[in-house]
Amino acid sequence: MTETAIELVGVTKRFGSLTAVDDLSLQVERGEIFGLLGPNGSGKTTIINMISGLSRPSSGHVKVLGIDLLKDPREIRRSLGTVPQENALYEELTAEANLRFHADLFDVPRHGLERKITALLELAQLEERRKSRVATFSGGMKRRLALVRAMLHEPELLYFDEPTLGVDVQSRHALWDRILELKDRGTTVLITSNYLEEANALCDRLAIIDRGRLVALDSPSKLRRSFGDTVVEMRTHPAPGEDIVQKVLALPGVVSAVTSDGSLKVTVEGGSDVTGRVVTAVVDSTSLEEIQSREPSLDEVFLSLTGKELRE
Known part of the structure; x- marks a missing residue:
């Protein structure tokens, strides 16, 4: 068989x-x-x-x-x-x-x-x-x-x-x-x-x-890891602009950085050291009000690979 x-x-x-x-x-x-x-x-x-x-x-x-x-x-x-x-x-x-x-x-x-x-x-x-x-x-x-x-x-x-x-x-x-x-x-x-x-x-x-x-x-787990180790979401005041996005993207270990609804979402690979550098770069440029970190989701992997919502 x-x-x-x-x-x-x-x-x-x-x-x-x-x-x-x-x-x-x-x-x-x-x-x-x-x-x-x-x-x-x-x-x-x-x-x-x-x-x-x-x-x-x-x-x-x-x-x-x-x-x-x-x-x-x-x-x-x-x-x-x-x-x-x-x-x-x-x-x-x-x-x-x-x-x-x-x-x-x-x-x-x-x-x-x-x-x-x-x-x-x-x-x-x-x-x-x-x-x-x-x-x-x-x-x-x-x-x-x-x-x-x-x-x-x-x-x-x-x-x-x-x-x-x-x-x-x-x-x-x-x-x-x-x-x-x-x-x-x-x-x-x-x-x-x-x-x-x-x-x-x-x-x-x-x-x-x-x-x-x-x-x-x-x-599923390997697909998520291929997108990065950690997603860090930060709410700042004032809201993050394109200058902060480009500053963060230039850091080693940063996979992606986007703004949405006044927050900055950064995907990193390399663990806490990379996350620390990202937070430092943001704090140097604006006031950090809230921060959360989590594993990447399949939704984010899907969007990164196809550029589309699954329900389009």
């Missing part, structure tokens, strides 16, 4: 004169939770369509679970469990009936099906509502049902598009727990998300895509 769940080698996808994916190569290992991030229009949907066997590359090679996309896209689709943004549940049917319909669709053997449905409803904490119409469920309940429905035919690879979109905080964390349990069982999970805290909480590795190209690939 190959250790690679998804393999893209030199993949390009064109739509007329538009190049949606540009010479992309990446691998997703079996058993990992892998995040695919990028601003709208970056090529994420096109990549997912190829991985799902719904679209073919203009050039390059795509393999999913060892299956060549060009040879057997149908088998790829049958080996993949999908939880799209829209839950796509039959709301006039019960939770149990939704699962039975999915079982028929994917030719799940009847032997042991009742036991499997019960186990999945228990996992989703919906066993007491198995005979209830889905239309009566909350958003979090529907999302949990959509998750276990995708697990019913025991796919080796599960894809989630915005796993916790539109659910409350309690349901979000419950869904995160379920996804982490999938990894513990050896399932490979692919996630696209506009919620960077979610990507940080769940993903072993993240690929950041922009204009169809891979701009970064690493674990």
Whole structure:
């Protein structure tokens, strides 16, 4: 059995004169939770369509679970469990009936099906509502049902598009727990998300895509560290001007310096010595009223790499 769940080698996808994916190569290992991030229009949907066997590359090679996309896209689709943004549940049917319909669709053997449905409803904490119409469920309940429905035919690879979109905080964390349990069982999970805290909480590795190209690939912690060790935010009086920004940028170990809402935000690498020099430079030029330091966030890494808000 190959250790690679998804393999893209030199993949390009064109739509007329538009190049949606540009010479992309990446691998997703079996058993990992892998995040695919990028601003709208970056090529994420096109990549997912190829991985799902719904679209073919203009050039390059795509393999999913060892299956060549060009040879057997149908088998790829049958080996993949999908939880799209829209839950796509039959709301006039019960939770149990939704699962039975999915079982028929994917030719799940009847032997042991009742036991499997019960186990999945228990996992989703919906066993007491198995005979209830889905239309009566909350958003979090529907999302949990959509998750276990995708697990019913025991796919080796599960894809989630915005796993916790539109659910409350309690349901979000419950869904995160379920996804982490999938990894513990050896399932490979692919996630696209506009919620960077979610990507940080769940993903072993993240690929950041922009204009169809891979701009970064690493674990969330290493991506944050690549942006710098520490972010120092300082409020001054008067508000910091361009002269202070340029003075700070000239210091060794300063990665970036920007002003926002009367504050100066400086990203540094090199620890407390660099931070001390930054503070000294600011105090020499203006009056320091407030200072805070923290680790860089994935949002800052994303913006530095793409220059865009994730939700653009």
